[in-house]
Amino acid sequence: MSDAVKYESIPPWMGGTRRFEAAETNRLNSAHWTWAQDESINSWLSTQLETLRARATYECKQNGMVLGMVNTHADDVVGQDGPTLQVMSDDVAYNDALEALWGEWFAAPTPDTEMSGAAWLKQAVKGLWKEGEFFARIVTDPLADTSVALRVQPLAARLIDTPADLTGNDNVFMGIRCNSLRRPTQYYVYQESLDGLSTGLVYETVPADLMIHKFIVEEPGQLRGLPWLNTSLQPSADLRDYDDQVQDAARQIADQTGILYTDRDDIPTWTAPENVDVERRRIRTAPPGWKPFVYPAVQPPVQYPDYRAERMREFGRPAGMPLATIRLDYSRYNYSSARLETQNYHRAITGLQSWISGTQRSVGTLNRLVHALAAEARFVVPALRRRPRVVRLQWTWPQRPHVDPTKEANAEAIALQNATQTLIDVLASRGEDLETHIAKLRRVIDSFEAAGLPMPQWGGQQIDQTMVDSLASALKEE
Numbered sequence: 001m002s003d004a005v006k007y008e009s010i011p012p013w014m015g016g017t018r019r020f021e022a023a024e025t026n027r028l029n030s031a032h033w034t035w036a037q038d039e040s041i042n043s044w045l046s047t048q049l050e051t052l053r054a055r056a057t058y059e060c061k062q063n064g065m066v067l068g069m070v071n072t073h074a075d076d077v078v079g080q081d082g083p084t085l086q087v088m089s090d091d092v093a094y095n096d097a098l099e100a101l102w103g104e105w106f107a108a109p110t111p112d113t114e115m116s117g118a119a120w121l122k123q124a125v126k127g128l129w130k131e132g133e134f135f136a137r138i139v140t141d142p143l144a145d146t147s148v149a150l151r152v153q154p155l156a157a158r159l160i161d162t163p164a165d166l167t168g169n170d171n172v173f174m175g176i177r178c179n180s181l182r183r184p185t186q187y188y189v190y191q192e193s194l195d196g197l198s199t200g201l202v203y204e205t206v207p208a209d210l211m212i213h214k215f216i217v218e219e220p221g222q223l224r225g226l227p228w229l230n231t232s233l234q235p236s237a238d239l240r241d242y243d244d245q246v247q248d249a250a251r252q253i254a255d256q257t258g259i260l261y262t263d264r265d266d267i268p269t270w271t272a273p274e275n276v277d278v279e280r281r282r283i284r285t286a287p288p289g290w291k292p293f294v295y296p297a298v299q300p301p302v303q304y305p306d307y308r309a310e311r312m313r314e315f316g317r318p319a320g321m322p323l324a325t326i327r328l329d330y331s332r333y334n335y336s337s338a339r340l341e342t343q344n345y346h347r348a349i350t351g352l353q354s355w356i357s358g359t360q361r362s363v364g365t366l367n368r369l370v371h372a373l374a375a376e377a378r379f380v381v382p383a384l385r386r387r388p389r390v391v392r393l394q395w396t397w398p399q400r401p402h403v404d405p406t407k408e409a410n411a412e413a414i415a416l417q418n419a420t421q422t423l424i425d426v427l428a429s430r431g432e433d434l435e436t437h438i439a440k441l442r443r444v445i446d447s448f449e450a451a452g453l454p455m456p457q458w459g460g461q462q463i464d465q466t467m468v469d470s471l472a473s474a475l476k477e478e
Helices: 003-008 041-062 064-078 092-106 117-130 230-255 304-319 323-327 335-357 365-377 405-417 423-429 434-450 465-477
Strands: 084-088 134-140 150-155 176-178 184-190 203-207 211-214 259-261 291-293 392-396
Touching: 041 064, 041 117, 041 230, 064 117, 064 230, 064 304, 064 323, 064 335, 084 092, 084 434, 092 365, 117 134, 117 150, 117 335, 150 365, 184 211, 211 365, 230 304, 304 323, 304 335, 323 335, 335 365, 335 392, 365 392, 392 434, 405 423, 423 434
Parallel strands: none
Antiparallel strands: 084 392, 134 150, 134 211, 176 184, 184 203, 259 291
16 A cells, blocks of 8 residues: 555544645655654664765765865864963962973873874864764873873774674663663773784773763764764765766867768768878868868856855855865955854854863863863872862863954954943853953963063053952952
């Protein structure tokens, strides 16, 4: 019985007379919705994640546009040297010691002493595109030459897998053991040989508190990440195939030198056609009655650039990256359109940075590592032995420059002068709060005074302790 017949047979008292058109299935749309099923995302991941990771990685290695887009995104998120840490508490010695410890550790946080913290974070961001997640194991490096031996060891997503003897265990999913609350408690890490080939099914069990596992959770209960390139794989493959076909068609026409034909009845039939070499850019005389014919060049078509651009737009949409950034081409933009197109991208970048580092309201990977470093270093760094009651971590990530910094700054100044915006609004647009801003101003003043240097002037006025105290007092009154 067809779906249409079954649908019409539903009696009115069961809702047969009311339906959503988008839920109808007919011969015209049945192929498109074949795999649309209302089931957990984990069931999709368990059967298709390995294929998606392989295809995303392959496309990154073969498609220069995709690879460049992923690299650009990692550079925009992390910057040249990564984020800087500012510790704020009532103990100045503690603040300075923890900041110095982080700077020393972040210079080489992995067992590979040549990999900086910024390089590790860029690798992690790229992993989100290709694998949908990134893993790093917290280890102790006995050869570490810093104050602490704690290190993070990046792991490929494929190494987190379920051992054969645990297949079918309801508490283990794709290499992760969970408790009754579906919270990960253990990870099973496959021991891969140096050449990447299997040398035996050997797994190591790693407690969850020694594993960093980050991915964007799209559905409740999701346990593994989905590659960000997932939705871009088909457009990318189609576009590459189309480019090859257009190039092939254009080459075929370019290789044709032309043919001779006649439409006259009095011309003798040429029973033995020959190939004659014709030099480029030179016209030869044809036999009387014969006409030259050259195939018209129709490839690439006029719409070819626009078509490629629209398909490429899909590549960066998961990260809010505009087409101009994907192609690194703003030639068709003016100030207003370029600023508008990059605003969403800037917000997406800021959100991802906060997700990685953490904020005052979220833990984050970097916040977690700072606390772990402080806990280990308290035995060797005297200033860290006693933790202040309140410790705030402020991360300053490299910001992408404005399209026109002068116009942006003037707009903020006018808004503040007209009282259409407050300092809190301006700071919030930069991911900062007023308390942190005041603490930073105090620190600047203290640093200049400690060095015996006069305070510089900004905006025609010199910031001093009185101004900072006034801001703090106004904040308390609010």
